[in-house]
Amino acid sequence: MALNFKNVYNKFAQVNNEFNRSINQAIGKDVFKELKEIEEPKEFTPIDQFPEFDLPEPEQWTDKKGVSKEFIFEGNTIYVSEELDKLIQYRRDFRAAAAYYASRFQFKYNNCVQDFDSFVNYFPAIYLEGLKAMLIRAYSVLLPFGIFTVSMEEFEQSHLRCYRRAIDSYETMVGIEKKKNEIAEQSGNLVGNSVQMQGGGFGFKGAMKGAAMAEAFNIGMGFLGKMVANQNKMSIEEKEKVFETFKQEIFFQEVYSDYVNSFLTMVQTIYDNNESDNIKTRSTVEYNTMIKNLQNPMFPKEKIGTALVTLITNYPFENETYDFLKQKYGETEEIKDIIKYFVGY
Secondary structure (H helix, E strand, O other): OOOOHHHHHHHHHHHHHHHHHHHHHHHOOOOOOOOOOOOOOOOOOOHHHOOOOOOOOOOOOOOOOOOOEEEEEOOEEEEEOHHHHHHHHHHHHHHHHHHHHHHHHHHHHHHHOOOHHHHHHHHHHHHHHHHHHHHHHHHHHOHHHOOOOOOHHHHHHHHHHHOOHHHHHHHHHHHHHHHHHHHHHHHHHHHHOOOOOOOOOOOOOOHHHHHHHHHHHHHHHHHHHHHHHHHHOOOHHHHHHHHHOOOHHHHHHHHHHHHHOHHHHHHHHHHHOOOOOOOOOOOOHHHHHHHHHHOOOOOOHHHHHHHHHHHHHHOOOOHHHHHHHHHHHOOOHHHHHHHHHHOOO
């Protein structure tokens, strides 16, 4: 009959803990600690059995018509092409849809997630549900811009390489448990394999007896190794402590950020496949150097406006540029109009 290690171990732990408690009570000190029993794998309620988010999804988007325009400040002119204006119109739709899917995520999270283990279990499904919806919408916008050769898989991978704040937070949480459990397993293997007895060396008549003794000894060492591993794995108390420190409000903002930035993935994909413009959605060394130099008091004052026009033309979605613009020229009506158009609020 096969040995049921879990049952044997838990019985051993119960007897050990009862003995330790009696000793601690007798001496009046908590000297001998309890052994952790091996837990049964957790079972989780299927997601479809939780309450449904009953607000309807945003309507499917329609094609838009862009209009070229100009913005003037301090004698400098920012030109906006029809194509860029069309994209900026879509941004309002992206923000509204991302707000909806982030709210749905938060609703499902609040219903499903109660502790560390349920967070680890439910997050991927409820997060990807909203992300997939956003990426499908974003991908569909490529078509009116004449982008027909980028696959959905390529588009998804492009997004996940750049905009994954919530995924990184999730992987950090999972990594805490994974790392601790890996160390526990390594410790257990080290103990379990530290001494192994070979059958033999007992003479011909004692060979069978020697083999039996070796097997029994090795089973015992294996049991000890598993015990060490189980004791060092992440405990329920440790999981509770980690989960209590988890900043859920910040996490919800990260989910929204990942969803809404599907807009930037869409824009970058369009311009990666369109040689007529040089728009970028992600800061580069060039951008970071220029914005840093603009803040240097030695930067020629007469060239600041021209430099800002270049940055806005090439990096229209970098908010840091508009912060500097407002700081440099104040909140004039011209500056307010530029920020309202390019930033959206």
